[in-house]
Amino acid sequence: MKIEQIIHSTVAKALEELYRFEASDGQIQLQATRKDFEGDITLVVFPFLKHSKKRPEDTASEIGEYLQSHIDEVLRFNVVKGFLNLEISSRYWTGELKEAWSNESYGFQKASEKAELAMVEYSSPNTNKPLHLGHIRNNLLGxxxxxxxxxxxxxxVKTNIVNDRGIHICKSMLAWQKWGNGKTPENTGKKGDHLVGELYVAFDKHYKQEISELEAKGLSKKEAEEQAPSIQEARELLRRWEAGDSEVVELWKTMNSWVYEGFDTTYKRLGVDFDKIYYESETYLVGKEEVLRGLKEGIFYRKEDGSVWADLTGDGLDNKLLLRSDGTSVYMTQDIGTAKMRFNDFSINKMIYVVGNEQNYHFQVLAILLDKLGYDWGKGLHHFSYGMVELPSGKMKSREGTVVDADDLMEGMVQVAREMAQELGKLDSLTPEEAERTYEIIALGALKYFILKVDPKKNMLFNPEESIDFNGNTGPFIQYTYARIQSVLRKAAERELFVNESIDDFSGEVSLKEKELMKKVALFPDAVKEAGSGYSPAILANYCFELAKEFNQFYHDHSILGEKDMQKRDFRLLLSASVGKIIKRGLKLLGIEVPERM
RNA sequence: GCCCCGGUAGCUCAGCUGGAUAGAGCAACUGCCUUCUAAGCAGUAGGUCAUGGGUUCGAAUCCCGUCCGGGGUACCA
Structure with missing residues (x-):
């Protein structure tokens, strides 16, 4: 059992025996002892003063004595004001260390056969443009x-809903027909998603020009936007697509296939994948049926113009459009259909949507609508709402070309990693292939950590002028720590020294740094748990950084293989190897790989 | 207008279910490579935790007001 739990329950007993007071869980506050004080775990005794009717110092001392005599692992204690600092035996910490080394799933809770099933939706791109930095945050978080x-x-179950139909695709299709000149990814050598994205921008350029021409003729902005020939033609394409016009459908399939090929390359390099992919073109009709069913059952209502609405005023919200007056579906319609199909396909206990916080309202409404439609899982959906990635100039906008392209960004990062490594000359002993592989690992590590270390809920800033750091609180710093450890282990193996976990009889002095490092290792299970319950990879990212930082201090102050005392040497080897293992497993949860050398 | 989220060092971010003297990294300055990887370590400097009140033994953290920024708000997704 974890020492925190033991102390917690013993404190409860102490309070009862000493003060006849039954404490609630929240009142017993245990925290890591601050570094400036002596001890490992601290109990805050202020909440008990009312019941002890004694000064904070005396109350803390009484509880301290109780704990010391009832728990073997509590060696000593000291009291500072209302803080009871407990010193835990190093035997406990070395026990955790051995566990961290020998138990491959240390800190993990394995999913049993009857474990709850969580479906995580993420990525969910539109197929009219390539992925950008905003999508990267989404994909990495998901x-x-x-x-x-x-x-x-x-x-x-990881899932992706591909928004493969709609007016946005038709815009790119129209642009290809009119100005595409028969371009294909093959004959241009361009990545398919980029080619389609360029067509989308081309459409927008023409469209904007038409609008300003019409406005010059005296039309209002709104009228111009409605009457511009480009948008009319794009809408015509959408109508023909919905009617199943074979020529349009053929072009749609072709252009989408270009985009998918491009996306696959990006996903692969980014290291993300999916267990099940849904396409909007296959779910939107299901959604439409559901809305019509709701209409028939009187859950929704129809206006004179034919549009279908949900009245949510009873839930403190407004009225929500579900079908346009021309009968076509909207975003919400599709999401209802997708949800229904998913719950038919899997026995989902928890549905998680990784979608930006600009859609908070959408998901609030979706939950209510699903509930009204009679799905008891509707209310339980979880919107993993994350903040925007902003540029110094503000929000990224695809049409205005103010986006940081995902492929360009990754390539640029690899270039920086390559230059840096070559300058340092540390990878010269590797084959060119191994070296390239390492640059890739480091570059992606830097990018992923940069994104994931930030609290998902918050907006974050990316400045393209300053490249992402490779020093300090970064992915490469943590990877470097891992590589250092591997280097020590390789040198050890050359001397026939291997990690020896049977250090039961280790009785040597443990330095302050060694103890701090052991304590940090023992915190891994908490970081994993907290990251899960709080939906925050950032908690884990920051833990990995702290662990690496702590190791580097230890590494600087202590010789491992040069240590004369064999027990100490073995202990440090085990300590180092365990830290390496935790770093590797921790980063893996962030989708970050580790290099053996760097 | 109404609703939601945010404001912590020059910059990027931790800390926020109330606890000890508010922490990292970057940038600046100073040291440390004949010893297991210097993508490292140590140090100096840098703060009215936007602001005014309240709650209490104790507030960056909880509540209310104000200012500033971002997002949403019925036929875009």
Missing amino acids: FSISEILKVNGYQV
Whole structure:
């Protein structure tokens, strides 16, 4: 059992025996002792003063004595004001260390056969343009939270809803017909999603020009936007698509296939994947049926113009459009259909949507609508709402070209990693292939950590002028720590020294740094758990950084292989190897790989 | 207008279910490589935790007001 639990329950007993007071869980506050004080775990005794009717110092001392005599692991204690600092025996910490080394699932809770199933939706791109930095944040968060939920005892199904139909695709299609000149990814050598994205921008350029021409003729902005020939033609394409016009459908399939090929390349490099992919073109009709069913059952209502609405005023919200007056579906319609199909396909206990916080209202409404339609899982959906990635100039906008392209960004990062590594000359012993592989690992590590270390809920800033750091609180710093450890282990193996976990009789002095590092290792299970319950890869990212930082201090102050005392040497080897293992497993949950050398 | 979220060092971010003297990294300055990887370590400097009140033994953290920024708000997704 974890020492915190033991102390917690013993404190409860102490309070009862000493003060006849039954404490609620929240009142017993245990925290890591601050570094400036002596001890490992601290109990805050202020909440008990009312019952002890004694000074804070005396109350803390009494509880301290009780704990010391009832728990073997509590060696000593000291009292500072109302803080009871407990010193835990190093035997306990070395026990955790051995566990961290020998137990491959240390800190993880394995999913049993009957574990709850969580479906995580993420990525969900439109197929009219390539992925940008905003999508990267989405993909990394979605992938990481899936991995984190898996080791918190959930079965996880990663899913992607591809928005493959709609007016936006038709705009690119129209642009290809009119100005595409028969371009294909093959004959231009361009990545398919980029080619389609360029067509989308081309459409917008023409469209904007038409609008200003019409406005010059005296039309209002709104009228101009409605009457511009480009948008009329794009709408015509959408109508023909919905009618199943074979020529349009053929072009749609072709252009989407270009985009998918491009997306696959990006996803692969980014290291994300999916267990099940849904396409809007296959779900929107299901959604439409559901809305019509709701209409028939009197859950929704129809206006004179034919549009269908939900009245949510009873839930403190407004009226919500579900079908346009021309009968076509909207975003919400599709999401209802997708949800229904998913719950038919899987026995989902928890549905998690990784979608930006600009859609908070949408998901609030979706939950209510699903509930009204009679799905008891509707209310339980979880919107993993994350903040925007902003540029110094503000929000990214695809049409205005103010986006940081995902492929460009990754390539640029690899270039920086390559230059840096070559300058340092540390990878010269590797083959060119191994070296390239390492640059890739480091570059992606830097990018992923940069994104994931930030609290998902908050907006974050990316400045393209300053490249993402490789020093300090960064992915490469943590990876470097891992590589250092591997280097020590390789040198050890050359001397026939291997990690020896039978250090039961280790009785040597443990330095302050060694103890701090052991304590940090023992916090891994808490970080994993917290990251899961709080839906926050950032908690895990920051833990990994702290662990690496703590190790580097230890590494600087202590010789491992040079240590004369064999017991100490073995202990430090075990300590180092365990830290390496935790770093590797921790980063893996963030989708970050580790290099053996760097 | 109404609703939601945010404001912590020059910059990017931790800390926020109330606890000890508010922490990292970057940038600036100073040291440390004949010893297991210097993508590292140590140090200096940098703060009215936007602001005014309240709650209490104790507030960056909880509540209310104000200012500033971002997002949403019925036929875009």
